[in-house]
Amino acid sequence: MADRLATIFVWSAALLVTSVFLWLLGGIVWSGAGQLSWSFLIDSPRNAGRAGGIGPILISTGLLLLVCLGVSLPIGLGTAILLAEFTSSTNRFGRLVRWSLDVLAGVPSILFGLFGNAFFCIFLGLGFSILSGGLTLACMVLPILIRSTEASFRSVPDEYRLGAAALGLSRTTTLLRLLLPTAIPGLIVGLVLGTGRAVAETAALIFTSGYVDRQPTSLLDSGRSLSVHVYDLSMNVAGGDANASATALVLILLLLLINGTASWVMGRWLRKRLITI
């Protein structure tokens, strides 16, 4: 009896989650798909976004993501390697780093926005720019990226390291040739989660990368991201709801594309490794 209750509970919880997701997706597709066209993807917004497309906004979003990942990937990877391979789990410095990362991961994004505005925009003089926005996003994404990569490094069996040591491999070789490839799936999971958080961000970006919907010509230009555009159209511009839904649909498609590419790359990577080893 208790078993059956538990089964019912688990199934209904899963069904609830799935149906909420489908309902949400269906609503966006229903109201947004009509607006979607090739010209919507490449045109500039007109009349405060009610008409026209989202071309410059797509490009700004892409640049923001590039800056964010370009900065957070090397730093994140380095820190994760330090935490997993060069410090023990009881090391005081490692614990401090881990603790601060966990705190950072829980900080609301509006605080990152205010920090980014005060530090990157004003203190470093970058102004409202894609660079400021990307760096702020990098700060937000780092904790997720580091913790997930660190976990995957720690999950590599110790026998690998022992084997490498027995073969007389140097530590760098062990790291690059053995541990890193084995930990790649975890890195990609962190990357996908981080990208999701970055792409979905509005609060941190409205104060850093800004509101300008012009085609960006450099990383120092202000640029509006997709989610800021959705927010502005739905909350701020009367009559912008149709284009807001269409932009939200593009945002979701972009996320699915990123997730799909990541898992495809991961699958290829794993298959290649299985063949060569």
Added chain:
Amino acid sequence: MIGENTRLPTNRIDMLIEIDSVFGNSPHRPDTVTGSGSVGKKASATCCMARPTVRRSTAAARFRRLKEFPLSNRLFTCLVALLSASIVSCSSANNRSDHQLVLTGSSTVAPLVLEMAKRFESQHPGVRVDVQTGGSSRGIADAMRGLADIGMASRSLREEEYELHAFAIARDGVCVILHRDNPIEALTDAQIVAIYSGEIVNWSDVGGHDAPITVVNKAAGRSTLELFLEYFDLSSTEIRADVVIGDNEQGIKTVAGNSNAIGYVSIGTAEFDASAGIAIKLLPVGTVAASVDNVATGSFPLSRPLNLVTRSEPNGLAATFIEFARSDSVHDLIREQYFVPIVP
């Protein structure tokens, strides 16, 4: 110790550690072995069999552990250097020129000014006008501190902000609308408050037919909602709404399709639609008729100015832009955003 010896020093970093561990603090070798990282792990795996009880931590051991990750230290140094170099080179290139204006402030005004900025840019090649949002208070604060060339505010300046210069570019007015067939011609402020807070639920209580009132309210975040709440001194939790709508057009359609409905929308849209034959009527506030003209002159109480704010008397590009934003050539843009142009 066994673990240390199984490892061949194949690069310089490892060599340093090796030499260090041979000639260095040999009494503390067990600590090194139980220490951190891949060396520690593989070493302790073999070593613990021999000396399972050794798990001390001394200052020397900690010091050695710091030496154990020069690779990532270098990586960090490189990254930090790279990052700061790029930042320095960028910030030196980011001097605000005579060809750029930065505006921050009210999210109500921002879409309008953004459209004005696009037209301004097309008329002045080489000029860039960046419009940012953040709210009226932010616009005023940024203008005061000089972080923005021009601030945007969807309200009049307060007394403590007297040192700023405000330039109204348009007005935003809200009026209460009823269905055209509703016999009621006017409602007092108190009656509107009672209807919206759910104390009066039937039109007969205010002199109309015996029919339930359908209260149409705006969704949270709309500037019309803010203005309405502020004028009638209501809070959004007090409102008992039957229908919640998003934009002005939706509100007008709802009221036009329900003869017992009451709603409020932006005045420009309502007047245009009423004159186009849609079944709504605009109620006066107090004795002032709801019309775009009365909003333009400022006599209609349910309205507010949309201001551009500067710290000092504007000059150069800022003055040109403000002049442009107040000229007749942007009145079509103002109407497109459902605001009311100011007629001198």
